[in-house]
Amino acid sequence: MNLSDGSLVAVLAALAVALAGAALSARLRIRLERSIAVALGRALVQLTIVALVVDAVFANLGLTGLFLLVMLAAAAVTSARRLSPLPNALPIAAASIALPAAAALAPIFATQSVPVTPRYVLPLTGIVLGNAMIVTSLAGRRLRDELSARFGEIEARLALGFSPRQAIRPLRREAVTTALLPVIDQTKNVGLVTLPGAFVGMLLGGATPLEAAVVQFVVLAVLIGAGVGAAVTVGWMIRRLVETPDGRVVLPEPLRN
Numbered sequence: 001m002n003l004s005d006g007s008l009v010a011v012l013a014a015l016a017v018a019l020a021g022a023a024l025s026a027r028l029r030i031r032l033e034r035s036i037a038v039a040l041g042r043a044l045v046q047l048t049i050v051a052l053v054v055d056a057v058f059a060n061l062g063l064t065g066l067f068l069l070v071m072l073a074a075a076a077v078t079s080a081r082r083l084s085p086l087p088n089a090l091p092i093a094a095a096s097i098a099l100p101a102a103a104a105l106a107p108i109f110a111t112q113s114v115p116v117t118p119r120y121v122l123p124l125t126g127i128v129l130g131n132a133m134i135v136t137s138l139a140g141r142r143l144r145d146e147l148s149a150r151f152g153e154i155e156a157r158l159a160l161g162f163s164p165r166q167a168i169r170p171l172r173r174e175a176v177t178t179a180l181l182p183v184i185d186q187t188k189n190v191g192l193v194t195l196p197g198a199f200v201g202m203l204l205g206g207a208t209p210l211e212a213a214v215v216q217f218v219v220l221a222v223l224i225g226a227g228v229g230a231a232v233t234v235g236w237m238i239r240r241l242v243e244t245p246d247g248r249v250v251l252p253e254p255l256r257n
Helices: 005-027 033-058 061-083 090-109 118-149 149-157 163-189 197-204 209-240
Strands: none
Touching: 005 033, 033 061, 033 149, 033 209, 061 090, 061 118, 090 209, 118 149, 118 163, 118 197, 118 209, 149 163, 163 209
């Protein structure tokens, strides 16, 4: 793999910008500099590995499937860390990411709206998995925190005769809304505030602006569908986790104040 002088300069310049952000975090005692450094290091290593293996993956649909499983596992582990100390955080995260992503992508590939080839399947599925991971983390973490902070409110609803589902519903709604705001705002402002990666990538690859716009719209629509599914699924699974068969809501020990 060859790296041109221009590419190396671009990497160093971008790294300098990110490190300046880390230095500002340290100066203001925000304490994100370690997380920034770890994120940059992981991104550099992971992208390098992807660049080395991508030719082999693109040449074989079976290898593409295996690579996607690795991506799903990494996404589930990342979300599970955000959801901890919830019990069963890993299976909750994995199901909340995988099931909505598969449901959102199925009609796209089934109708061959996008060619079912590694060159298309891998990047599109990766984008959807990544977005579902973020939504799962945001919605699950928000609901986890709200359950702990507003447990008295839930108990009051239960005392009034509400079911656990009804008592938790306002908290779930807030968690889902918060988690979906980024992708909804991105979709509303596409072309006005941002030019997303799929659009830019297709233009750089030689596609016409109209072709790039169509693909980008498909990506954004799938992201919204998968995102809603991820947020709803993680909320449902967390509710089931704290609901008892006799109609009570019992928080796991780590969430109790």
